[in-house]
Amino acid sequence: MKPKHWDTVGDAHLLSVELTTDNPETLENLVPYVPSAPGETFVEFAYDLRKLERPKFRCAHCHQRHLAGVVVNKDGQRFLVGHVCGAHIYGTNFAVLKKDYDAAVVRQDILRRVREIRGAVTQFLAWLDTPAFSRDTIALSSSFALRCRGSANS
Numbered sequence: 001m002k003p004k005h006w007d008t009v010g011d012a013h014l015l016s017v018e019l020t021t022d023n024p025e026t027l028e029n030l031v032p033y034v035p036s037a038p039g040e041t042f043v044e045f046a047y048d049l050r051k052l053e054r055p056k057f058r059c060a061h062c063h064q065r066h067l068a069g070v071v072v073n074k075d076g077q078r079f080l081v082g083h084v085c086g087a088h089i090y091g092t093n094f095a096v097l098k099k100d101y102d103a104a105v106v107r108q109d110i111l112r113r114v115r116e117i118r119g120a121v122t123q124f125l126a127w128l129d130t131p132a133f134s135r136d137t138i139a140l141s142s143s144f145a146l147r148c149r150g151s152a153n154s
């Protein structure tokens with residue numbers, strides 16, 4: 001079986017892309033139909049603009065108007081599929097595509113968190129190396145020493 005699209009995408013690449021869009025109709029190479037030529041097919045973005053007052057998109061497959069769905073990429077050509085339609089037109093196939101996409105969303109979220117934590121740890125380590133830290137540490141330890149001496153004398 002061919003590897004799923006997002007499975008073959010490396011961490012760095014996955015971190016550099018967006019998996020959702022608020023403007024699916026402005027994407028490049030968007031076609032208003034389902035391309036018939038065979039090619040690598042994957043769910044590239046999801047969108048849910050149901051809360052916005054805006055004109056609806058037309059599903060490339062059933063032509064029904066919708067505001068929530070996915071952008072399917074077939075060999076570079078993109079088309080919009082309404083969220084209700086997707087499951088019907090591709091059947092189990094679509095479930096596999098959606099599962100691959102969902103896994104990418106989870107993996108990207110984990111990668112972003114790791115990047116954040118790594119950034120915070122790096123900042124903390126840098127702070128340990130700063131003069132401010134050494135000064136505070138010295139001040140702390142000398143006041144502790146003074147207090148020890150004070151209590152010894154009393």
Ligand SMILES: [Zn+2]
Binds near residue numbers: 060082
């Ligand atoms: Zn449809």
